Amino acid sequence: MTYQGVLTKMETEFSSPIQYYLVFENDFLNMNQLLDKTLIIQFVKYQCLNCGMDKPIYRQGFCKSCFFEIPQAADWIMHPELSTAHLGQEDRDLEYEKAVQLKPHIVYLANSSNVKVGVTRKTQVPTRWIDQGAHEAIEIVEVPNRYLAGITEVALKAHVADKTNWRKMLKNDIDDENLVEWRERLSDYIPAEAKDYFIQNNTETHLDFPVNQYPEKPKSLNIKKDLEYTGKLVGIKGQYLIFEDDTVFNVRANEGLVVNIAID
Incomplete structure (x- = not known):
């Protein structure tokens, strides 16, 4: 069976072990159920999480123009000490900034x-x-x-x-x-x-993560460069998929990429 969609960070459920879900527009995968199964991951194209266009992803799932324009990618996201909504001062969009910054x-x-x-x-x-x-x-x-x-x-x-x-x-x-x-x-x-x-x-x-085998020498999969990868899923930790050959795939770092995932 093959699934296609744009990658966003896996959704999680706090349990023992933690449950992971890869959510696409019209479908989702419970990744825990895929442990010890072989996955084939193919890069298809880009899809900016803001504008939806097929443009290279710059950071955080956004194309370069969106990254430097939208409030979801402003500097205070990574550097909360730069927040100014409590002063009523706008960075990119004061209403958005109030909604996020003025919360516990x-x-x-x-x-x-x-x-x-x-x-x-x-x-x-x-x-x-x-x-x-x-x-x-x-x-x-x-x-x-x-x-x-x-x-x-x-x-x-x-x-x-x-x-x-x-x-x-x-x-x-x-x-x-x-x-x-x-x-x-x-x-x-x-x-x-x-x-x-x-x-x-x-x-x-x-916290208890669903990992059957930890990598001895983890090597990161660059699906944009390799275009396709096949491996046996043996664990999930953080936002990483861990494969039997020590390959690891950071789902969150690849947000905005459209992929095919086939289960062998």
Whole structure:
């Protein structure tokens, strides 16, 4: 059976193990059910997630012109400390920015390849942790807007990592950490504006990924270059499909690509 559609990040369901769904316009695949099956992935064309045109994807699933125009790709997305909606100041679209930035946000610690600090909207917990391949995570502060979360992240990343080593995460080369102790140690570095939002009494969330075999030397599939790939699916972690030959495919990094997926 063959499915065709434009790639967007896999949707997830928090369970044990986590359930993954690849959603196309008129169909979807429960990827957990495809473990130990052979998949054939073929690149078909581009389809910008904003304008829908067949133009090379620049970043985040958008073509270059859309990326530099639409509010969904503005700098404050990746750098929340640049948020200005709380001041009533527009970047690209104030109504959109208010709708996203003026919502409760969480600053968290996640252990994927190492302990790192991150920011997400409250409604994206635990989805954000799943997408990062974290096997444990904990909230540090809950603030009323994105700006406060951003300045807190900036302050904390002087004392803890803010990036994930994707190879180490996929190899499952990780140590369990006491994130409650990490939270307490880092509490001294929370900016004054966010001190009152510190979460004092909570516990770690643990995540269980559907992986039968971890890659020893993960190598990333570039489907735009290779055009077609065939492999046996043996695991899913973060937004990566893991294949038996150590090939890994980052679905989120390939948003905006139209592909055929055949199940052998």
